[in-house]
Amino acid sequence: MKEPAITEEIIAAHNLTQDEYQRVLTILGREPTFTELGIFSVMWSEHCSYKSSKVHLQHLPTSGPRVLQGPGENAGVVDLGEGLAAVFKMESHNHPSYIEPYQGAATGVGGIIRDIFTMGARPITLLDSLRFGPLTEAKNRYLMGGVVAGISGYGNAVGVPTVGGEVVFAECYSHNPLVNVLCLGIAPVDKLFFARTGGIGNPVIYVGAKTGRDGIHGATMASETFDEKSEERRPTVQVGDPFREKLLIEACLELMQSDVLVGIQDMGAAGLTCSSCEMASRGGTGVEIDVQLVPRRERGMSPYEVMLSESQERMLLVVRQGTEGTVREIFAKYDLDAVVVGRVTGDGMMRVREGNRVVASIPAKALVDDAPVYHRPLMRPVWQDDVQRLNLEEIALPRDYGEVLLRLLASPTIASKAMVWERYDHMLFLNTVVGPGSDAVVLRLKETEKGIALATDGNGRYTFLDPFTGGMIAVAEAARNVVASGGEPVAITNCLNFGDPTRPEIAWQFAEAVRGMGAACRALHTPVTGGNVSLYNETTGKAIFPTPIIGMLGILAHISHATTQTWKAAGDVVALLGETREELGGSEYLKVCHGLLQGRPPMMDLEMEYRVQRCCLEAIQAGLVRSAHDCSDGGLAVALAEACMSNPDRPIGVDVSLADPLRPDALLFGESQSRIILSLREADLDRLKAIASHHGVVVTPIGRTGGDRFICRGRGFHVDLPLSRLDRAWREALPSYFGQREDA
Amino acid sequence: MRFGIIVFPGSNCELDCQWVLHDILGQQAELIWHKEQELKDYDCLILPGGFAHGDYLRTGAIARFSPIMKAVEDHARRGGLVMGICNGFQILCEAGLLPGMLLRNTTLSFICRQVYMRVETTETPFTGTCATGQVLRVPINHNEGRYYADDRTLARLKTNKQVVFRYVTSAGELFEKANPNGSLDHVAGVCNEQRNVLGLMPHPERAAEPLLGSASGRAIFESIINYGRALSPASR
Amino acid sequence: MEMIRAKVYVTLKSGILDPQGETVKGALETLGFAGVQDVRIGKFMVITLNGVGREDATRNIEEMCKKLLANPVIEDYRFEVEEA
Amino acid sequence: MEMIRAKVYVTLKSGILDPQGETVKGALETLGFAGVQDVRIGKFMVITLNGVGREDATRNIEEMCKKLLANPVIEDYRFEVEEA
């Protein structure tokens, strides 16, 4: 087969700039072949090279006493003690999910799971962080229905429970939904695997599904903005096969028990290209692949297509010479292909052959390390001051605060997500001590007394209004959720979803948000172990909110510290940790009740945040706390209502009096940070006060649990509603949009 | 007792069953890969939940042809105990070891949540320590759990008291809203005529520890163990 | 020997509730399509055989349906065999 | 006006992975059926229309396929309309 000649159009179609093409010429010392051009273009895409984000990410803190592996490998690794390690990472699959929601989300799940078991860990849990446009639009219902079905369809069948996550709605995600999935696995600390090649002559083995023309140029697609033409790119859609992936997990984990594996890498974005050259460059060797040996699903595939295919459920292994038989035997047990497709070489080249013909020969290290790095120009948007302006005097106070509360509870961002999580197996492996529906997920670690907590968070609206503060709050809130569940926050992974970084305002948002995250990670002692950057999230020039999503990992010293957000008994004291300020900027209340996206987000004092968290954790560990819930979207009133309702089997009312001399709407619905609502036995109140004063944290008893009404009073307001009304508003909101299925 | 847990490609609840049987209840429990052709002398076989062969074509349709299934049938014919949970139930129906079929939930969606099921008969090895009418709180986790049988089969099931569990409210009532998947006559579990083969959609192994929210599924495993003990008091 | 293509149709027995069909019917009505009386959803499989004569193919496909492709408790099947 | 029956065939576009078909193919081979080259599994829908003329029916079904019955990203469709 003859390869096309390299023309300007072909270079442009590969999204390589003139400068980048010059760089290719320099590295090769000649013109690239067509296959080589394809390889450079995927390796140097934003998705694989982080060329626009690197200069900012390098300022994040990435080390700490518990971090065994920071960014750079397939996933981060944290020491849990007792010889166990947590391997975790988050990935986005935004663009594919817009094009085909079911398969886009499904293959996103499949991809992140591979990152985890590649490192030797058994994947035990998934969390999904989703953003959609308003459900009043049919297209958004279709997207959400498809994405949730895809996560459910793939995650359940592959046998990894989806135990938590979040769903948030805003107009800006209408043409650009976000699908971020976190996976965590557990491995013995001394049995971790890495993407390496080891000794020269080692065989390179391809395992898993056959290669088709799926998703060719998916990696470059994920780095482009959408336009009308995106529709035409559809035939590259990849279909996930959770059954094959389940077999692949079992086969790889079984292989890892034996002593044959040198290195292993999943084939994700940029498929065989990325996996082979990254292994070689990390191993400091070369690698040679013969595309003719690669198992194929379709006829007549060119070397270019084989190298760039993004067919799912495939892995690349390097094993010790002479152990090929062992590999074949284990994979045959699971009816999976395991084929030697190449070997490790000593010349540092990534060489691709088709039989005897060499179709690509590129220095592997240069391909990876000499990728372009951009210091994109930054500019604070001219409209930033405008959106931050908010004069509270111009905001009319509502007449009926109960009505406002009901509206907020029915707002899809706040409403119960039971309809979503009931479609996910969230119980498999018998670890789920706190499942979906509380601040963080808590899993026990069998055979130890410990547990782990996980939460995802990230408020795009705050980050839009003030990227630095938004970045800080994303980390702080995720940590607070972990603390409220009884865990000590130890490390994060993250997904950074932003617009087109070649626009200086977007680059500025990115830089600021990352700076904020870094500050919070330092203050809270939660280093970054990995993550993912998704840029170009815009359609026809309109970017999404800058949306950093944080996945926070915490450790529970004892599983008995696991704490949920719901009241446990009538007659308990309700106490508020932290202070409420007159802050309404960026709140859900302003958006839902006044149609405003305006103001500064609530202020974040990291030092105070840390003290509140330590105080809460110490109180939990001392056994004083019956329930804990952080105040976030919708403020104090919504958090109190959730604590009443979120155990459907046992709703318990509350009677609260608030004395603060603030505007009632700010007091009830403002989203001041660093606040946690606790419930405890009356007899324990003094001990809680002592702990709080030791940490310099304000604790205010505000009422009592009990009854079947929600009562909340203060200066200028008196809300008194039966729980059943709150419950209906909150629980029926999401299903009401899906009464008529459109995604059958 | 000796439990054997059959692992099909795509099964995923085998470790959970083993955990409950071995680590919680102190029984022997071994995993058996579906390509095996012979079985050691197990007292009870468990076909666990999951997605054998990806649930492709029909749930359980391909798994019933696994090499091990011949031995499972022989074991059942000899009166050995077999319990299919969720996907295991689906496989037993496809294999003809249990009457009826499991169809797509009427909600058309996968459902994972706690439900209540009522013990309809204690005259099985799987419910011997329960009380008739006892309500168990056990989670379901399936896409195809709508029990179906033709009229004649259903009539026979009723006459023979082969309906072992029904979906009910927490108070034990047969209200429509307590039937999560549209099962015929609220059927959650059935046994064969000889009463040694049971299939049920809810997952008792997910309800065996208070830490995880419910321990009421334990009654089923304890009934089996009790039955085994009664059969051969000396050896166990 | 030629290539044979078999088209297999598997449908739910009449009388068995087809919630997916019902839902599609409802959705079609919502979209404004009038006169939709009934929707039933089944499977359509295309099986390509190689190196098998037409008669053998027919016998084989019949057997595949009986054994695996359809479940007689809930489904009917029908197929056509043609040269590809 | 007569009753119209439409048969709609929805199939995966060629080149799109069909994990279900692949798995069934493997199962057929395990069961000892020789010569199975390929299995692709799609949907077969039977839609009954009432009070709609044949021409309108044809136009409607075409539109139903486009809007709802097939997912144009990964599926093709084909249909036949007949008097029932």
Ligand SMILES: Nc1ncnc2c1ncn2[C@@H]1O[C@H](COP(=O)(O)OP(=O)(O)O)[C@@H](O)[C@H]1O
């Ligand atoms: N997509 C989802 N998948 C699983 N669980 C979810 C999802 N969305 C929300 N949840 C669960 O719903 C609960 C409430 O979510 P959220 O409103 O984001 O909590 P918070 O306000 O504490 O951040 C959490 O327990 C979360 O795990």
Ligand SMILES: [Mg+2]
């Ligand atoms: Mg939160």
